[in-house]
Amino acid sequence: MNGAGGTVNKAVSAAALAAAAALFARSVFGLLSAEDAVHMAMSPWLFPAVISVAGVSASAVLTVRAFRTPGRDGEKAAQDDRIRVFLTAALCVLYIVWLKTTSFIPASIVFLGMLMLVLGEKRMKVVIPAAVIVTLALYALFALLLKVRLP
Secondary structure: OOHHHHHHHHHHHHHHHHHHHHHHHHHHHHOOOHHHHHHOOOOOOHHHHHHHHHHHHHHHHHHHHHHHOOOOOOHHHHHHHHHHHHHHHHHHHHHHHHHHHOOHHHHHHHHHHHHHHHOOOOOHHHHHHHHHHHHHHHHHHHHHHOOOOOO
16 A cells, blocks of 8 residues: 555554564563573573564664655645554553553453554444454453463
């Protein structure tokens, strides 16, 4: 997709990738003690750490490219793109905070609903069910099926 839509997609993808990689890196490195970090070299923790660093690097490059290339519709579209990127990044940071103060399900429902609104979905009859269904599907997959402890 070219023009403003392509810029939005690149910028939002970059912001989402950066937030996911940063959250994962924080969870990996935040759980490790100094002694564990020494033993991390060539352990099962190494690959996720490398992927998170690569994700943060790739998202930084994509973000810079998105801000350097204004959309075809001119400066107004580019400004709107920048606002969406910053709102997406702010929502990702708030989501991390919400996960610490609430639990996975309410934080994820609010985050996904607000993210869809920021990205342009205006129909609440789409936003609310989609946020609830995606959150519950992710909970069922990770918490119930894979037995991963969620916040």
